[in-house]
Amino acid sequence: MNFQTDYMTQRPVVESHFKTSDHTSLFYRYWATEDITDKAIILFHRGHEHSGRIAHLVDELNLPDYAMFAWDARGHGENDGPRGYSPSLGTSISDVDEFVRYISTQYQIPLENIIVVGQSVGAVLVSAWVHDYAPKIRGMVLASPAFKVKLYVPFARSGLGLMQKIRGLFYVNSYVKAKFLTHDEKRIESFNRDPLITRPIAVNILLELYKTAERVVADAGAITLPTQLFISGNDHVVHHKPQHQFYERLNTPIKEKHVLAGFYHDTLGEKERHIPIEKMRSFITKLFEFPRYQHDYQFEDTWSVSADAFRALTAPLPNWCPKNIAYKIMSKSMSSLGKASEGIRIGYDKGFDSGSTLDYVYRDKAQGNGLFGRVMDRQYLNSIGWQGIRQRKVNIENIIRQAIRDLTDSGKPVHIMDIAAGQGRYIFDAINDYGKVQSVLLRDYSSVNVEQGRLHIKERFLEDKIRFEEGNAFDADDLAAVTPAPTLGVVSGLYELFPSNELIKASLSGLARAIPSGGLLIYTCQPWHPQVEMIARVLPSHQGGQAWVMRCRSQGEMDALVDAAGFEKLNQSIDNWGIFSVSIARRRNPESNSK
Structure with a gap:
């Protein structure tokens, strides 16, 4: 039997490559329609496999009016580089975002007319992408998502983590045999003979897969996208419980779950795969029978999972609760011995x-x-939250530089305004070509920050370019009156500090009135934080020593606020832990803004 049997389709295929933002070339397959179409399905394969292993779905789905795409994930299939390796799972999730946006732009298919299908590890990448980036696609189909891989050796994760610290990067070979993936004899034979199967997986990816899956399952309430989920009833590779938890927590009225009795892990490659494939076809066609479902974020700060979580954090714990006692001890220790840091x-x-x-x-x-x-102090600075903050600084500097280039290339002047700059360090570090920047206005509510920022300006001899003023980031009229009118607005690390959306709406309204059509806005979001309860119970904020209680806004909620103010989101970066995102949006023409 030729190992390429699974690759062959009746619909002609085009093989191509696209470049990621870090200049990595990734292979993909494209199956066009006979007539011009504006609808697409993008397929994401299992771990260890490649696009050829899911090519059979192109014919079996029998959706001739949909363009079909499938990639080889980084470290897999026809791609160059070490087998089973990616710099991080966050990099691979970013690859998903870039691939989908590439398909939308390159083939002129609107994002809202794209459906993504992911299986196993591919389903984790897809669900994490939907959680972290809140793309405005039509829907997603997940088959046996690998939210928790079965490792049959006790304490395997702890052991692998310890070995990684000692040895650094190493690879773990898959223990799974083809006969435990599917009952289809042809699929078993083709798997065993396929030279493109990638047995090893880098230990960093395996461990990050667990961590990413855990946070996505725990915070699935932030996902509002129409979703179809298939669970294989006799899966030897992944656990069922997180799959059911994920489904129950999804925050969308358009969702359906199917448990397939007797199915092994390769759900869409099983012998009886016509059962889920027929359900997929029905789900996909129904999603296109009515306008794209859009979640209503209007009252998200009051009626939502994140609002409930915030209210729980503001409520005191019982006096003799072990968690309360532990937090009080931590607070006492930090406020006394901790001040040595x-x-x-x-x-x-x-x-x-x-x-x-x-x-x-x-x-x-x-x-x-x-x-x-x-x-x-080193332990304090190495906490995951502060690591995320430093990565946010890197991301915002990169996006600021790109925004300066984009404005310059389009012939627009570069007038920057940061409405809550702190002490301005990331702005100073970002603007490395002052000849392209006409002016910079930094504002902050704190006189201490303004004073320190002005000292930084003098130290860098930038008095002729940058001015620093006290200002209220939530005074819409004051923001709208700024001169010169900013062509690049920046708001970083501010909105995350306030649970209510009313202040954010006022701030964005002022920015929308200040920034002309075609101008840019850079904004940050905190969709999730692993230490949110510890912070609320232990650490005081800048607001008169009050508890620092945060409400994590989903990316979808933050994007909806920006969109309602008159901006169209263009792109986004996020750290590998999914804590802090940085997005850039363009000011729409106010006359064409119907929102």
Whole structure:
């Protein structure tokens, strides 16, 4: 038997490549329609496999009016580079975003007319992408998502994590035999003979797969996209429980779940796969029978999973609750011994969410009283939240530079306004070509931040380019009156601090009135935070020592606020942990804005 049997389709296929933002070339297959179409289905394969293994779906779905696409994920199939390797799972999730947007642009298919289908690891990548990026696609189909892989060796994850710390990067070979993936004898034989099957997986990807899946399942309430889920009833590879939890937490009225009795893990490659394929075809065609479903985010700050979570964090824990006792001990320790750390001392003095704290975290140089203080400060600076903050700084600087280039290339002047700049460090570090920037206005509510920012301006001899003023980021009329009118607005790390959307709406309204048509807005979001309860129970904010209680906004909610203000989202970056995103949007022509 020729191993390419699974690759062959009746519909002609075109093989091509696209370049990711880090200049990696990824292979993909494209099956066109006979007539011009504006609808597409994008297929994402299992771990260890490649696009050829799911090519059979092109014919079996029997949807001739839909263009079909399937990629080889980084480290798989026809792609160059180490087998089973990606720099991070976050990189692979970003690849999904870039691939889908590439398909939309290259083949002139609107995002709202795209449906994505993911199986196993491909389903995790798809669901994490939908969670982190909130794409405005039509819907998604997930088959046996690998939210929790079965590792039959006790404490395997802990052991692999320890070995990674000792050995660094190494690879783990798949234990799964083809006969435990499907009952289809032809599929079993073709799998065993396929030279493009990738047995090894990099340990960083395997461990990050677990962590990413756990947060996506836990926060599935942030996903509002129409979803169809297939669960294989006799799956030897992944656990069922997280799949059911994910489905129950999905925040969409358009969802359906099918448990397929007796099916092995290769759900869409099983012997009786016509059963799920018929259900897929019905689901997909129904989604196109009515306008694209859009979740109503109007009251998200009051009636939502995140609003409930915020209210729970503001409620005190029972006095003798073990968790409450642990947090009180932590608070007492940090506010006493912890102040030997310079970062913790600044946090208690200025607030852990203050501009002074952020500026210290950006510098990332451990300081404190003696060796003990410096060691504690290093642990503090290495916390996952502060790692995310530093990655956000890198991402926002990159997007600011790209925005400057885009404005310059389009012949527009570059007038930058940051409405809550803290001490301005990321702006100073981002603007590395001052000849292309006509003016920069930095504003902040804190006189301390303004004073420090002005000192930075003098140190860098930028008085002729940059001015720093006190200002209220939520005063719409004040923002709208700024001169010169900003062509690039920046708001970073501000909206995340306020649970209500009313202030955010006022701020965005002022920015929309200030920024002319075609101008750009860069904004941040915090869709999720792994330490949100510890922060709420232990750390004081800049607001008079009050508890620092955060409401994590989903990316969909934040994008909806920006869209309603008159901006069209263009692109996004997010850290590997899914904590902080940075997005850029373009101001629509107010006359054509019907929102």
